[in-house]
Amino acid sequence: MITTTIEAVLxxxxxxxxxxxxxxxxxxxxxxxxxxxxxxxxxFNKETSGIHLMEHNETVQMVTNPLTGEDxxxxxxxxxxxxxxxxxxxxxxxIAYRGPITKPEIELIRGVNCSLILRNLLMRxxxxxxxxxxxxQLVYTVSHEFxxxxxxxxxxxxxxxxxxxxxxxxxxxxxxxxxxxx
Amino acid sequence: MGFEVxxxxxxxxxxxxxxxxxxxxxxxxxxxxAQVTQGYLRYIETQEVPPSELADxxxxxxxxxxxxxxxxxxxxxxVFEDDSSKxxxxxxxxxxxxxxxxxxxxxxxxxxxSFERSQADLVKVYPGEIVTNVTSSLLQEAFTGLxxxxxxxxxxQTAALDRVVSVKERLQxxxxxxxxxxxxxxxxxxxxxxxxxxxxxxFLALLELVKQRIVSVVQGNAFEEIEIKRVD
Numbered sequence: 102m103i104t105t106t107i108e109a110v111l112x113x114x115x116x117x118x119x120x121x122x123x124x125x126x127x128x129x130x131x132x133x134x135x136x137x138x139x140x141x142x143x144x145f146n147k148e149t150s151g152i153h154l155m156e157h158n159e160t161v162q163m164v165t166n167p168l169t170g171e172d173x174x175x176x177x178x179x180x181x182x183x184x185x186x187x188x189x190x191x192x193x194x195x196i197a198y199r200g201p202i203t204k205p206e207i208e209l210i211r212g213v214n215c216s217l218i219l220r221n222l223l224m225r226x227x228x229x230x231x232x233x234x235x236x237x238q239l240v241y242t243v244s245h246e247f248x249x250x251x252x253x254x255x256x257x258x259x260x261x262x263x264x265x266x267x268x269x270x271x272x273x274x275x276x277x278x279x280x281x282x283x
Numbered sequence: 284m285g286f287e288v289x290x291x292x293x294x295x296x297x298x299x300x301x302x303x304x305x306x307x308x309x310x311x312x313x314x315x316x317a318q319v320t321q322g323y324l325r326y327i328e329t330q331e332v333p334p335s336e337l338a339d340x341x342x343x344x345x346x347x348x349x350x351x352x353x354x355x356x357x358x359x360x361x362v363f364e365d366d367s368s369k370x371x372x373x374x375x376x377x378x379x380x381x382x383x384x385x386x387x388x389x390x391x392x393x394x395x396x397s398f399e400r401s402q403a404d405l406v407k408v409y410p411g412e413i414v415t416n417v418t419s420s421l422l423q424e425a426f427t428g429l430x431x432x433x434x435x436x437x438x439x440q441t442a443a444l445d446r447v448v449s450v451k452e453r454l455q456x457x458x459x460x461x462x463x464x465x466x467x468x469x470x471x472x473x474x475x476x477x478x479x480x481x482x483x484x485x486f487l488a489l490l491e492l493v494k495q496r497i498v499s500v501v502q503g504n505a506f507e508e509i510e511i512k513r514v515d
Contacts, residue, residue: 115400155397162399170396177398185391187384188295194384210377213295213339245399251387252395260386271376274369 103129104137111141111154117162117245146254156255157248167252182225182250192218193243196228197256198265201240203233206275295336296343297377299326304374311375317354320347346370449481453488461498461513469500469509 107123123134138154138161146153151169155162165173174181185193192215195207208215219241222228227247233240243256256262265271294302301311303322309315324344332340350370457472469489473482489511492498501510 112400153397164397164399167395167397170398171394173398174394174396177401179398181396185388187298190384190388190391191298191380194380194387197387198380198383210373210380211295212297212343212373212377213336249397249399251390252393252397253390260383265379265383268376268379270372274373274376 103127103133104140107134107137108141111161111163112152115163117155117157117160119160121159123161142254153254155245155248155253157245158242160245162245164249170252188218189222192222193227193247196222196241197243197247197259198262199271200242200256201231201233202242203236203238203240207241209275210271296340297374298381299323299340300343300347300374301378301381311371311378313350313371314354316347316371316374317351320351323347343370449484450487450491453484454491457485457488457492457511458497461492461511465513467511469511472511 106127110123110127111118120131120134120138123129124131127134138156142154142156144150145163148166148168151166152163153166155164188211191211192207195210196202199206199210204215204219207219219228219230223230226244227250228241229244230239230241232238248255253259259265300316300319300323303319303326304311304315307315307319309318324347327340327344347370460467460472469486472489473485489498489500489509493500496514498511499514501512502508
């Protein structure tokens with residue numbers, strides 16, 4: 102029954118819902134919510150289902166099956182977004198694989214100032230900027246909109262996602278150069 | 284804004300370095316970095332690097348020069364080893380992300396896209412007052428009343444149509460008559476009329492015939508007989 106309720110809430114809300122909000126409002130434990138979300142994901146994220154569940158950044162959202170993208174966008178008269186510039190793509194890739202990530206960290210990897218690109222990506226709604234409570238810095242993550250645009254259910258579907266995330270060399274690079282001002 | 288757009292498309296220093304190394308099909312090592320130093324310096328000189336990014340370009344340039352000098356003076360290598368290998372490492376990692384960004388680009392450009400359920404942009408509908416004292420007979424009464432009020436409007440329309448048709452018909456009648464008799468009076472024409480409207484219509488038809496120069500009319504005094512003659 103809990104699964105049914107959560108499914109109904111997700112459909113009605115349309116927008117991304119934080120898992121923690123589901124817990125609070127429905128008075129549930131983390132495990133129960135997790136189980137319910139896993140159940141919904143297993144039932145919906147199939148080729149035969151028109152509606153899929155996207156999970157990203159501790160939030161879930163019901164979206165259309167990415168495979169139907171072409172026809173749905175025709176029906177909704179949505180124009181595909183224009184191509185991204187290479188620097189934008191690079192920055193998005195870094196944020197997608199390593200987010201939440203700070204601006205100095207992005208700049209360390211790219212070796213160049215990224216303020217302008219980050220601002221443009223924020224304006225296009227592809228990334229979101231949040232205050233990291235422990236690091237006391239602004240951190241960037243890709244948005245639900247961007248995941249929709251690339252038609253993934255979550256970042257873990259990116260090729261070699263775990264390898265990139267846990268790459269020792271990258272961690273080393275990001276940790277060992279506090280003296281670089283960019 | 285034009286300037287900023289150009290700025291965003293500008294390749295960063297690492298990208299320039301990567302392209303130089305890949306153009307020569309070299310692996311990313313300190314040795315290859317030393318080899319492309321010249322090309323990198325030429326790039327800074329010849330390309331208009333945006334001022335805001337110049338510092339980043341120069342940092343890489345100094346690192347390259349350091350690496351190059353180490354290659355020439357191997358004695359001091361130990362002191363700077365750390366820094367030079369760092370640039371190579373940074374570049375190698377950067378390349379990983381550049382490669383991954385191609386996958387992302389494919390994902391972005393293909394048709395596989397999801398859509399969220401959009402909130403309909405409906406105008407808010409107010410529920411309105413709920414009326415309780417209405418019966419079907421009241422509705423019927425109201426509708427009958429409405430029809431009654433519309434009646435004059437329909438009558439007016441028919442009358443207007445009648446008149447138009449009548450003028451045209453009367454005109455033809457008078458025309459036929461005058462062709463046959465050459466002379467006649469208005470009294471003769473109007474005598475067949477049943478109503479005031481009929482007489483008015485006859486008169487309008489007569490005026491039209493005068494205008495078309497089919498007949499000419501003479502009247503001695505006001506209210507006297509109107510003599511109608513055919514114009515030949």
